[in-house]
Amino acid sequence: MVNKGKTPGKDKFDKFRINEEIDSATVRLVGEEGEPAIIETSKALEMARERSLDLVEITANQDPPVVKIIDYSKFIFEQVKKAKEAKKKQKVIHVKEIKLRPAIDNNDFHHKINNARSFLEKGDKVKFTLMFRGREMVHPELGFEVMDRIQEALKDCAIPEKSPAQEGKNITMIMNPSNPKKA
Incomplete structure (x- = not known):
């Protein structure tokens, strides 16, 4: 069945947890300048809401998980775009x-x-x-x-x-x- 309204290839990027889906007590917040800070998840969520952005879990396999405050839809768009570029650059040798x-x-x-x-x-x-x-x-x-x-x-x-x-x-x-x- 075709998923109408979904960007093709987008579902493989659904692995990123956002906002309330992040279940860790503390997170490592990476800002725009790139300096990581370990803070409580609730504080990070509050900061994201103040800016009208999303708290996105970038790396889940670290302790604490790495998160960024960004626009989730823009982030997914960039991820899909990067994946398409990478696929375009691959050359199949017959x-x-x-x-x-x-x-x-x-x-x-x-x-x-x-x-x-x-x-x-x-x-x-x-x-x-x-x-x-x-x-x-x-x-x-x-x-x-x-x-x-x-x-x-x-x-x-x-x-x-x-x-x-x-x-x-x-x-x-x-x-x-x-x-x-x-x-």
Whole structure:
């Protein structure tokens, strides 16, 4: 069910206790200048009411809890705004996987390289998985040669994060973009 009239993401900031919800006998009041003073909760509530503001518990896990005299709705608005800014600055890194075989044709190889180049230009990592089947495992050096060709073809736009390594019937390698796209 949708909560009408509520700011999205605001409910995670409901953890702050205000005014009469603060059940401690004494509190550490931090003023605008930043100097903390330990006073009774009733006095702090009185000071908040005189200024027509709220007594907001900032840190509950200290003894006594830290409180501030501020406008609660403005405080929550600032908290939501900071959370949105932090979320906006996060960058998700995708890992794209390209699978190939040791006996790959030139056209197929160039097509895979072009796909990898487009992924790298977008800022994504690319994982190359070279799969062996049956008796191809007798010649793993063919797989490492293909991986060397890939590194050579992409040396202008990528750097290897993980050099080619054999894992069972596969050889894997991860390439990072050499100049990641700015978000």
